[in-house]
Amino acid sequence: MDKVVLFSHVDKYIMGVRVLKDVNLTVYSRDRVLVYGPRNAGKTILARLVSCVLNRDSGYIEIFGLDPLIYRREILSRLGYVPQYPHIPPNLSAYDSICFRCKLLDVNIDDIIRRVVEYGYGKYLHVRAGKVDTGVLKNILAVSILSMKPDLIVIDDIDGLDSGVIEGLVSEVIEGGATILATSRGRYSGIDFNRVYYIERGVLMEG
Amino acid sequence: MYRVSFRSIRILLSYELRRITFSDRFRIISVFIILFPTAYIALILSNPTVSIGNLFYHMMNSMIIILYLYNVAIASNLYYKDYEEITIDYIYSQPVSKFEIYICRISSILILNLIGIIILALYSGSSLYILGRFDVNVIPAILYLAILYYVSVVYGIFTGLLNLFIVNTRRTVVVGILLYIILFYINGYIDILYYSGVDSIVKFIIDLLPHRITLLPASAIEYLYEISIGYKVPVPSNLAIASILYLLVGLYLGYRRVVLYDPI
Numbered sequence: 001m002d003k004v005v006l007f008s009h010v011d012k013y014i015m016g017v018r019v020l021k022d023v024n025l026t027v028y029s030r031d032r033v034l035v036y037g038p039r040n041a042g043k044t045i046l047a048r049l050v051s052c053v054l055n056r057d058s059g060y061i062e063i064f065g066l067d068p069l070i071y072r073r074e075i076l077s078r079l080g081y082v083p084q085y086p087h088i089p090p091n092l093s094a095y096d097s098i099c100f101r102c103k104l105l106d107v108n109i110d111d112i113i114r115r116v117v118e119y120g121y122g123k124y125l126h127v128r129a130g131k132v133d134t135g136v137l138k139n140i141l142a143v144s145i146l147s148m149k150p151d152l153i154v155i156d157d158i159d160g161l162d163s164g165v166i167e168g169l170v171s172e173v174i175e176g177g178a179t180i181l182a183t184s185r186g187r188y189s190g191i192d193f194n195r196v197y198y199i200e201r202g203v204l205m206e207g
Numbered sequence: 208m209y210r211v212s213f214r215s216i217r218i219l220l221s222y223e224l225r226r227i228t229f230s231d232r233f234r235i236i237s238v239f240i241i242l243f244p245t246a247y248i249a250l251i252l253s254n255p256t257v258s259i260g261n262l263f264y265h266m267m268n269s270m271i272i273i274l275y276l277y278n279v280a281i282a283s284n285l286y287y288k289d290y291e292e293i294t295i296d297y298i299y300s301q302p303v304s305k306f307e308i309y310i311c312r313i314s315s316i317l318i319l320n321l322i323g324i325i326i327l328a329l330y331s332g333s334s335l336y337i338l339g340r341f342d343v344n345v346i347p348a349i350l351y352l353a354i355l356y357y358v359s360v361v362y363g364i365f366t367g368l369l370n371l372f373i374v375n376t377r378r379t380v381v382v383g384i385l386l387y388i389i390l391f392y393i394n395g396y397i398d399i400l401y402y403s404g405v406d407s408i409v410k411f412i413i414d415l416l417p418h419r420i421t422l423l424p425a426s427a428i429e430y431l432y433e434i435s436i437g438y439k440v441p442v443p444s445n446l447a448i449a450s451i452l453y454l455l456v457g458l459y460l461g462y463r464r465v466v467l468y469d470p471i
Contacts, residue, residue, distance in 0.1 A: 076302035087297035
């Protein structure tokens with residue numbers, strides 16, 4: 001099987017604090033991986049490293065067999081990252097941010113908007129992000145990102161997604177052959193994960 | 208990391224311009240409110256009897272310092288604002304290089320300021336036209352005023368990027384900006400040092416200090432009317448060249464901070 005994510009002895013420091021300690025992780029194609037752990041355990045940092053938002057401090061990372069420091073653009077055009085928080089500038093609407101991603105990936109925005117409306121979020125699309133509930137925004141972003149059918153999906157804090165989105169779109173994308181890496185505070189049971197890891201104080205363990 | 212796609216830059220730039228215009232619209236409006244009355248300073252520039260003790264001269268000086276400090280604040284907070292609004296993940300998880308994001312952020316600030324200053328120049332020109340003070344002498348005065356404002360913007364962004372390289376938290380950004388304000392207050396003492404027969408190398412270093420932008424209005428008066436006003440002011444073209452060099456140094460320092468390392 002193809003290796004989609006490879007972490008080898010990865011360390012990460014934030015403001016001088018070692019937040020990930022010697023992390024080794026291999027995710028194969030079509031894997032469904034869950035990383036769970038308490039608050040400030042390093043789940044979001046791990047998700048950000050996979051999504052090329054942050055750079056590693058030591059060790060080696062490969063995503064789709066490519067080094068994220070060099071092939072960031074190629075990796076991110078095949079990867080969909082649903083962040084823990086909505087991450088949309090408060091004075092822009094969700095539509096603006098979806099439109100921005102669609103233009104970068106050269107995807108037809110109408111198809112994506114149709115899916116967002118299908119899941120019942122149509123009325124929030126053109127409202128400024130600062131006036132919409134963060135949970136709703138997260139689901140809108142998730143629907144838009146998953147509708148683009150990425151090869152690897154990284155969902156930070158999967159508990160924040162609606163059950164409708166999980167049962168419908170996430171299951172559809174998994175059936176389509178995508179690999180999924182999700183993080184959660186507790187042991188999430190909404191998806192049948194084939195590999196589960198536990199993280200605490202930056203140390204990743206088979207869980 | 209170093210590859211640049213013009214298509215991505217175009218899309219990113221339009222998104223950044225929208226983001227800054229809409230997110231910071233209150234700040235932009237406040238700057239415009241400050242700037243518009245200063246357009247009347249073009250009036251004084253068209254008057255050959257202007258002197259360094261004139262009230263309009265001091266107004267222009269103050270406005271240039273405000274514009275400079277405003278841009279220092281913007282460039283220093285280039286990434287901290289992302290963490291406050293928690294928007295960092297969305298923009299950084301798009302299929303574009305960090306270098307492109309960085310370049311587009313700086314360019315969007317420069318473009319927005321340029322648009323503002325062009326509006327300012329048109330406004331002052333039309334005001335003078337309405338007041339019947341519009342003649343050939345006024346056109347270089349207004350153009351020079353616009354260049355002065357833009358040079359102060361570029362100086363401000365450079366200093367802000369320098370701040371971004373040195374500091375780690377929002378608190379140190381504030382301390383850094385306060386230091387620049389103090390530098391403007393002690394400007395007079397630095398000038399005494401400048402004219403007290405120090406080595407040329409010391410004068411050169413003093414000339415590099417950001418507070419020297421306060422000499423821009425004086426240099427404008429010297430340049431436009433070919434009169435000496437008692438100050439040994441730098442040649443305007445030197446200031447413009449220096450501002451571009453400063454911006455390049457600032458860009459490099461910001462690049463090291465933001466692109467090569469994480470902006471946290």
